[in-house]
Amino acid sequence: MIERDGEQSGWFSRLKRGLGKSAGALSEGITGILTKRRLDSDSLEALEELLIASDLGVSLAARMTAELGRSRLDGEITSEEVRRILAREIARILQPVAIPFEADASRKPYVALVVGVNGTGKTTTVGKLAHGFRRRGCATIIAAGDTFRAAAIEQIQIWGERSGAEVIAREPGADAAGLTHDAFRRARSRSADVLLIDTAGRLHNRSDLMAELEKIVRVLGKLDNSAPHSVLLVLDATTGQNALRQVEVFRKICGVTGLVMTKLDGTAKGGVLVACAEKFGLPVHAIGVGEGIEDLQPFDAERFAEALVGLG
Amino acid sequence: MFDSLTERLGGVFENLKRRGALSESDVDAALREVRVALLEADVALPVVKSFIDGVRDRAVGAEVLRSVSPAQMVVKIVHDHLIEVLGPETADVEFHAAAPAAVLIVGLQGSGKTTTAAKIGSWLTGRRKKKVLMASLDTRRPAAQEQLRVLGEQAGVATLPIVPGQMPEDIARRAMSAGRLRGCDVVLLDTAGRLHVDEALMAEIAAIRHATDPAEVLLVADSLTGQDAVGVAERFKERVGMTGIVLTRADGDARGGAALSMRAATGCPIKLLGTGESIDALEVFHPDRIASRILGMGDVVGLVERATETVEREEAARLEEKVRKGAFDLDDLAGQLRQIRRMGGMDGIMGMLPGVGKVKRQLADARVDEGLLRRQEAIIQSMTPRERRNARLLNASRKRRVAKGSGTTVQDVNRLLKQFKQMSSMMKKVNKMGNRGLMRHGLPGLPMR
Ligand SMILES: Nc1nc2c(ncn2[C@@H]2O[C@H](COP(=O)(O)OP(=O)(O)OP(=O)(O)O)[C@@H](O)[C@H]2O)c(=O)[nH]1
Ligand SMILES: Nc1nc2c(ncn2[C@@H]2O[C@H](COP(=O)(O)OP(=O)(O)OP(=O)(O)O)[C@@H](O)[C@H]2O)c(=O)[nH]1
Ligand SMILES: [Mg+2]
Ligand SMILES: [Mg+2]
Numbered sequence: 001m002i003e004r005d006g007e008q009s010g011w012f013s014r015l016k017r018g019l020g021k022s023a024g025a026l027s028e029g030i031t032g033i034l035t036k037r038r039l040d041s042d043s044l045e046a047l048e049e050l051l052i053a054s055d056l057g058v059s060l061a062a063r064m065t066a067e068l069g070r071s072r073l074d075g076e077i078t079s080e081e082v083r084r085i086l087a088r089e090i091a092r093i094l095q096p097v098a099i100p101f102e103a104d105a106s107r108k109p110y111v112a113l114v115v116g117v118n119g120t121g122k123t124t125t126v127g128k129l130a131h132g133f134r135r136r137g138c139a140t141i142i143a144a145g146d147t148f149r150a151a152a153i154e155q156i157q158i159w160g161e162r163s164g165a166e167v168i169a170r171e172p173g174a175d176a177a178g179l180t181h182d183a184f185r186r187a188r189s190r191s192a193d194v195l196l197i198d199t200a201g202r203l204h205n206r207s208d209l210m211a212e213l214e215k216i217v218r219v220l221g222k223l224d225n226s227a228p229h230s231v232l233l234v235l236d237a238t239t240g241q242n243a244l245r246q247v248e249v250f251r252k253i254c255g256v257t258g259l260v261m262t263k264l265d266g267t268a269k270g271g272v273l274v275a276c277a278e279k280f281g282l283p284v285h286a287i288g289v290g291e292g293i294e295d296l297q298p299f300d301a302e303r304f305a306e307a308l309v310g311l312g
Numbered sequence: 313m314f315d316s317l318t319e320r321l322g323g324v325f326e327n328l329k330r331r332g333a334l335s336e337s338d339v340d341a342a343l344r345e346v347r348v349a350l351l352e353a354d355v356a357l358p359v360v361k362s363f364i365d366g367v368r369d370r371a372v373g374a375e376v377l378r379s380v381s382p383a384q385m386v387v388k389i390v391h392d393h394l395i396e397v398l399g400p401e402t403a404d405v406e407f408h409a410a411a412p413a414a415v416l417i418v419g420l421q422g423s424g425k426t427t428t429a430a431k432i433g434s435w436l437t438g439r440r441k442k443k444v445l446m447a448s449l450d451t452r453r454p455a456a457q458e459q460l461r462v463l464g465e466q467a468g469v470a471t472l473p474i475v476p477g478q479m480p481e482d483i484a485r486r487a488m489s490a491g492r493l494r495g496c497d498v499v500l501l502d503t504a505g506r507l508h509v510d511e512a513l514m515a516e517i518a519a520i521r522h523a524t525d526p527a528e529v530l531l532v533a534d535s536l537t538g539q540d541a542v543g544v545a546e547r548f549k550e551r552v553g554m555t556g557i558v559l560t561r562a563d564g565d566a567r568g569g570a571a572l573s574m575r576a577a578t579g580c581p582i583k584l585l586g587t588g589e590s591i592d593a594l595e596v597f598h599p600d601r602i603a604s605r606i607l608g609m610g611d612v613v614g615l616v617e618r619a620t621e622t623v624e625r626e627e628a629a630r631l632e633e634k635v636r637k638g639a640f641d642l643d644d645l646a647g648q649l650r651q652i653r654r655m656g657g658m659d660g661i662m663g664m665l666p667g668v669g670k671v672k673r674q675l676a677d678a679r680v681d682e683g684l685l686r687r688q689e690a691i692i693q694s695m696t697p698r699e700r701r702n703a704r705l706l707n708a709s710r711k712r713r714v715a716k717g718s719g720t721t722v723q724d725v726n727r728l729l730k731q732f733k734q735m736s737s738m739m740k741k742v743n744k745m746g747n748r749g750l751m752r753h754g755l756p757g758l759p760m761r
């Protein structure tokens with residue numbers, strides 16, 4: 001939309017080379033918009049749209065763009081600078097919630113319940129987490145709490161083998177709260193350090209299924225009144241604004257203590273996480289960047305923010 | 313968190329009481345709100361832009377119908393255009409290829425492919441009386457093949473025996489020849505989830521497509537998807553060339569903008585909706601329902617139209633007069649109950665009223681059923697005209713008579729009378745608020761279980 005002169009193309013191509021696959025389109029957009037070097041209302045509008053395109057949400061995108069406009073509208077500014085400013089602003093929102101996931105060693109077992117809507121990556125994340133704990137030498141037990149979905153038990157059992165964590169399972173269709181009870185007992189009797197509980201996917205608007213989760217939490221509380229010590233909500237990066245509802249409802253019903261965002265190895269930017277951070281302030285512990293056992297990384301506010309605005 | 317579009321537009325049009333045609337500046341102001349509404353519903357930005365342009369062309373100069381407000385008029389134009397873009401209802405899955413016809417199921421990780429394969433298999437077997445074989449080509453996700461096998465068993469659909477270690481393309485060929493040997497009409501091929509930017513896996517799926525020459529390639533996508541929808545759909549179309557889209561998790565509460573994004577970006581029809589985890593939770597795509605949902609509003613104009621159809625003007629005026637005088641009686645209640653039934657029951661009405669999303673959610677549990685409405689009508693019909701005008705006459709023995717006459721119990725009669733009392737007193741309150749209050753606060757005192 002705006003011509004690029006010779007001088008610009010040098011740093012433009014350098015920049016492009018440095019970009020990860022997920023940041024490509026957005027950064028090209030911003031770069032294209034700002035070769036003009038002047039932040040007028042047109043380019044501000046385009047910036048707003050680019051933030052919207054990364055799922056930041058309309059209102060937050062509008063607000064951030066307006067703030068940027070107020071501070072720099074008359075000055076000359078390079079593409080690089082404008083992205084830095086945006087990234088800094090986004091990172092400022094995310095910094096307070098970037099908290100690594102750690103098991104409190106004084107809890108034995110440390111109980112983490114993993115919840116979320118269908119297909120977001122709960123089971124895979126449990127497998128990855130178990131691997132992480134095992135590598136740090138923690139005795140880890142997995143509860144195969146998804147007794148509903150076809151072959152969910154087999155799936156988590158394979159993750160158990162891969163990570164070296166013992167998997168406690170019952171037959172398909174068994175009561176998930178009952179199984180949780182068994183698993184806790186087992187973890188305690190073996191003095192395991194960590195108990196990870198996988199659960200069946202459920203939409204937050206299904207009150208019957210949410211009640212089932214509530215029951216699991218209640219059962220754990222009876223066994224150890226401080227349990228579950230954490231409740232991790234797994235969000236899928238491709239999800240749009242509905243993620244806000246998911247956080248709201250899951251938090252209300254089962255006391256979510258932290259978030260994990262998966263599938264950030266795709267092209268989705270997961271911008272809704274910024275809106276979530278603002279609205280709920282829940283810790284973001286980790287991100288999923290692939291299907292492999294190593295593909296779980298601690299959440300890094302700055303890197304996430306940079307990727308969001310295309311600063312790979 | 314989402315305001316209904318009609319409410320937003322109501323603000324825009326506040327000082328614009330019903331003039332003739334919509335001017336360009338009216339329309340532009342309205343379209344800014346439409347844009348926000350669509351973006352909040354997760355419609356992808358490029359699609360929002362072209363959609364808005366389309367609406368502008370239709371809306372500028374349009375006459376505002378007498379019975380509706382300018383805001384409602386714009387909503388109707390937006391809604392109609394949306395339905396057009398979303399495309400026709402096309403439930404059908406094609407099989408014109410020589411049997412067995414392959415149906416290839418593709419999509420991102422966790423979108424619902426395996427579940428959808430089983431649902432389609434079950435639907436084809438049961439409703440369409442087809443002989444179906446299902447095969448999982450997912451050699452990557454732990455227990456993926458086992459998952460399809462279990463689902464096949466539950467649904468009563470045959471699955472290809474699992475051969476550990478076999479590569480996806482080889483499984484596909486084996487499935488096709490097994491399908492031929494068994495005389496199957498359809499072979500459903502479930503595939504591993506893959507990112508649209510994963511070159512190796514996209515090449516793999518293209519090769520499978522080439523090897524099986526499917527009659528249908530269905531992209532299974534999550535209706536909770538945000539801005540990524542366009543890129544994903546375009547890329548799958550480019551590399552695999554799907555023939556249709558299935559949107560899963562339509563049972564969620566997302567506004568589902570992905571439907572519009574994917575349809576508009578690729579031109580591929582949305583064929584089916586997944587509406588739950590069970591095998592039979594598969595539905596035909598209805599563009600009008602999805603359109604209302606995306607706009608976060610009820611079918612306002614539909615309400616206006618249906619309301620004028622069913623409510624006779626004199627009747628309405630008479631009722632209003634009675635409410636004003638506080639003389640609303642059981643005969644009037646019977647009339648209302650009839651109307652509610654004619655307008656499609658509570659669900660129908662609540663769905664059409666703007667701004668009642670919250671009330672509707674609260675009502676979801678206390679669902680009103682038609683049977684109840686009918687029973688309550690019957691109770692009133694079993695009363696004498698005098699009783700209907702003066703409910704206080706109904707003593708215990710009269711109540712027993714009424715219950716017997718209407719085939720209900722005295723408890724039912726009491727419940728109705730209690731509701732009637734509540735309703736009359738609420739009507740007096742509403743009366744003070746004026747008509748607007750009636751809309752804003754929902755219909756008062758409607759019978760609920
Ligand atoms: N690309 C990518 N895929 C992932 C990631 N995490 C999980 N997946 C894939 O997403 C799909 C669903 O993952 P699961 O772990 O089964 O999801 P779930 O939430 O347990 O699903 P349900 O139990 O059915 O609700 C699988 O194909 C995973 O391999 C990730 O970070 N990146
Ligand atoms: N609520 C709801 N859940 C669904 C629907 N369709 C699928 N699911 C659930 O979504 C989750 C993932 O479904 P799968 O069929 O395993 O998804 P997939 O695309 O095959 O996943 P991968 O093979 O790992 O890529 C499961 O928990 C399903 O029960 C739907 O229409 N509504
Ligand atoms: Mg799972
Ligand atoms: Mg699958």
